Amino acid sequence: MxxxxxxxxxxxxxxxxxxFAPVNVFLTVFEDAGIKVTLEEARKPMGMLKIDHIRTMLEMPRIREVWNEKYGRDFTEEDVHALYMQFESKLMESLATYxxxxxxxxxxxxxxxxxxxxxxxxxxxxxxxxxxxxxxxxxxxxxxxxxxxxxxxxxxxxxxxxxxxxxxxxxxxxxxxxxxxxxxxxxxxxxxxxxxxxxxxxxxxxxxxxxxxxxxxxxxxxxxxxxxxxxxxxxxxxxxxxxxxxxxxxxxxxxxxxxxxxxxxxxx
Missing domain, CATH: 3.40.50.1000 (HAD superfamily/HAD-like)
Incomplete structure (x- = not known):
């Protein structure tokens, strides 16, 4: 054996x-949505399927709180998919260089x-x-x-x-x-x-x-x-x-x- x-x-x-290819894009799409996330928060779910990664980030207590303050509500699956579509588009633009x-x-x-x-x-x-x-x-x-x-x-x-x-x-x-x-x-x-x-x-x-x-x-x-x-x-x-x-x-x-x-x- x-x-x-x-x-x-x-x-x-x-x-x-x-x-760095996915991390940089996670930071960007959250920032574009008006949510400032840290490098540590963006890296924590690394290795997961990327839509699951986004969902996991949104479930983090601090990010969830910031989201609720900005939008006056909890995030939805529609929000997850919207962020993911932006993530996929931006990642595909830069992926070859990584x-x-x-x-x-x-x-x-x-x-x-x-x-x-x-x-x-x-x-x-x-x-x-x-x-x-x-x-x-x-x-x-x-x-x-x-x-x-x-x-x-x-x-x-x-x-x-x-x-x-x-x-x-x-x-x-x-x-x-x-x-x-x-x-x-x-x-x-x-x-x-x-x-x-x-x-x-x-x-x-x-x-x-x-x-x-x-x-x-x-x-x-x-x-x-x-x-x-x-x-x-x-x-x-x-x-x-x-x-x-x-x-x-x-x-x-x-x-x-x-x-x-x-x-x-x-x-x-």
Whole structure:
């Protein structure tokens, strides 16, 4: 028994260091609606299907209160859909510019493919959004074997486990313990745990860390270490089995998990 497949998130995990494409648009559409939201509030639901993300933000007590003060009523599903339509339109305008593979991704994934590991993927983006992302990422050297979006599953994205199960079905994987899910948000960890697969949080470049590549590189070594430890702690508190700083550490981690499987130690 050994790991046969990994399932990777996209923005913040394999492309778009810091996951800035959606965050910037969330800030803009709420501001256009007269609601000032913080970067922390915009990032908290990251990894979810984007319409669910907007709904979750509107349900946050502070944002809900500001909305009620401005509009004199609670938000409605009509409001959710109106904000989402603006979000989708603005995101599609800028999405192609946020498709650069994060450092170590292309060479590490190629190495794992050569070793016979299947490469699946899940996302909080819709089919139409991913058409842009996948084509540009492939041109830049990153192309997993399989992709599942919430669109393909009746919009049941994270934290539901179904995108992982559909990847497993397509790739012919028999057991959940043979699968490792890697992501950069707490939603990714919850998705993995709900599916019963190994849950791994990737730290540098993650939405959870919330820094651009320039911001991260401008930190002192001590500041970088503090940001890494803080992010790792959040992933572990969410239930992650492991954390890695970058995708470069993934092959060694897979060997470690395989050793556990050989000894009969399964997921906690």
């Amino acid at each position: 050994k790991i046969e497949a990994i399932i990777l998130d996209w923005a913040g995990t394999t492309v778009d260091f810091g996951c 498709t650069d593979p994060i450092q170590y991704v292309t060479e590490t994934i190629q190495q794992l493919k050569e070793e016979g590991i299947r490469i699946g993927s899940t996302t909080g983006y819709t089919d139409s959004m991913m058409e842009v992302v996948t084509s540009h990422a492939a041109a830049k050297g990153y192309e997993p074997d399989f992709l599942v979006t919430p669109t393909q599953l009746g919009d049941k994205g994270r934290p539901y486990p179904y995108m992982i199960f559909k990847n497993m079905e397509a790739m012919g994987i028999q057991a959940t313990k043979q699968v490792v899910k890697i992501g950069d948000t707490t939603s990714d960890i919850q998705e993995a745990l709900n599916a019963g697969v190994w849950a791994v949080g990737v730290i540098i470049g993650s939405s959870e860390m919330g820094l651009s590549e320039e911001e991260y590189m401008a930190l002192s070594e001590e500041e970088q270490q503090f940001a890494i430890e803080k992010t790792a702690r959040i992933f572990k508190e969410t239930g992650a089995h492991y954390t890695i700083r970058t995708i470069k550490e993934l092959p060694a981690l897979l060997e470690k998990i395989n050793e556990r499987l050989e000894r009969g130690i399964v997921l906690a």
